Amino acid sequence: MKQWFILLCILLSCAALPAEEITFSGGSTRMSMQQGNQTITLGEGARITSGSVQLYADQINLSGNNFRYVACTKSVKLIDTERGIEVLAHNLFFDRDEQMILIDGFVELDDTINEVHATAFMMQFSLETGEVLLQVDVRLFKHTESGAMVCESDVMRFDRTNQELELKGKATIDWAGDRYEAERIIVDLETEEIAMDGSIKGVVNG
Numbered sequence: 001m002k003q004w005f006i007l008l009c010i011l012l013s014c015a016a017l018p019a020e021e022i023t024f025s026g027g028s029t030r031m032s033m034q035q036g037n038q039t040i041t042l043g044e045g046a047r048i049t050s051g052s053v054q055l056y057a058d059q060i061n062l063s064g065n066n067f068r069y070v071a072c073t074k075s076v077k078l079i080d081t082e083r084g085i086e087v088l089a090h091n092l093f094f095d096r097d098e099q100m101i102l103i104d105g106f107v108e109l110d111d112t113i114n115e116v117h118a119t120a121f122m123m124q125f126s127l128e129t130g131e132v133l134l135q136v137d138v139r140l141f142k143h144t145e146s147g148a149m150v151c152e153s154d155v156m157r158f159d160r161t162n163q164e165l166e167l168k169g170k171a172t173i174d175w176a177g178d179r180y181e182a183e184r185i186i187v188d189l190e191t192e193e194i195a196m197d198g199s200i201k202g203v204v205n206g
Contacts, residue, residue, distance in 0.1 A: 022067065024048045026060070039063045046072075050096055052082035053127070057092070070094040083127065084113035101125040109134075114160060114189065115143035128162035140165070144192060145178040151187070163189040171196075 027044025039061060042048070046060040048070065058074035071093050076102070078087040078094075087101070088108040094101050103123040109132070110117050121136035134140070138156040142165075144151040154169030163186040167173070173180045173187070173194065183198030 022048055022050050024060075025144060038067075040067065043052075050094075052080050053094070053095065054079045055092070068095065068097050080127070083130075084111060086110040086112075087123075087125075089123075099127040101127065106135075111160065114163070116158070117141045118156070118158070120156070132158040132160065134158065137166075142189060144175070146192075149173060149175040149187075151185075153185075165189055 004063045016157070024042060024047065026042035026046035028042070030041040030043075032039045041062075042060045043058065045056075046058070047056050048060055048062075049055075050070070055070065055072055056075070056077040056079075057072035059072070061071040061073075063069045063071070071091075073091050076087075076089045076092045078085070078089075078092060080086075086109075087103070089103045090105050092101060101123070103125075106119070106121055107123045108117070108119050109123065109125075118132075118134055118138065118140040120134035120138040124132070124133040125131075134156045138151075138153050138155070140151040140156060140158070142151065151165065151167055151173050152170075153167035153171040155164040156168070157164075159165070165187040167187075169183065171182050171185040173185060180194060180196060182196035184196070186195045187193070
């Protein structure tokens with residue numbers, strides 16, 4: 001067991017030279033060293049750290065050139081304290097080179113920097129650009145001085161860098177006692193300005 005552990009450390013250290021270093025822990029480990037198909041599987045409470053990203057799951061699989069791809073299954077949690085985000089999901093795929101997170105299934109996203117909490121059933125998150133694409137039964141809660149801004153739509157794009165929120169398909173916003181409905185709604189989260197297009201409806205309190 002000790003020899004396997006030392007070998008695993010050497011493999012991950014060598015693989016990480018061109019990219020970010022990977023540290024890991026887990027209750028069990030499986031390795032396949034077949035040429036062209038090298039994989040490492042961590043189980044029983046697996047954990048890895050790559051840059052500022054920490055990933056926890058029942059099982060984590062590392063594959064690809066320099067272990068570029070990270071696939072997590074069951075009880076998945078991603079924490080990035082540098083970017084102020086936490087993600088909970090049943091499964092998660094992370095491309096370390098592209099810094100891209102992909103989730104197919106229910107997902108919860110907490111953004112402590114922007115005071116945003118969102119849920120959906122599909123997510124694509126570029127850590128490099130700060131752009132988040134949420135799809136299927138999307139709900140997003142944004143804390144404001146006027147109370148919680150509750151946003152719902154079929155598809156939602158959240159640009160963390162430019163502080164912009166775009167809702168498409170059955171888009172609604174409930175905020176400060178008012179309600180806005182349209183096919184497309186854009187919110188400037190910094191100025192709290194709202195722009196709407198297509199089948200616009202609304203209720204505002206004077």
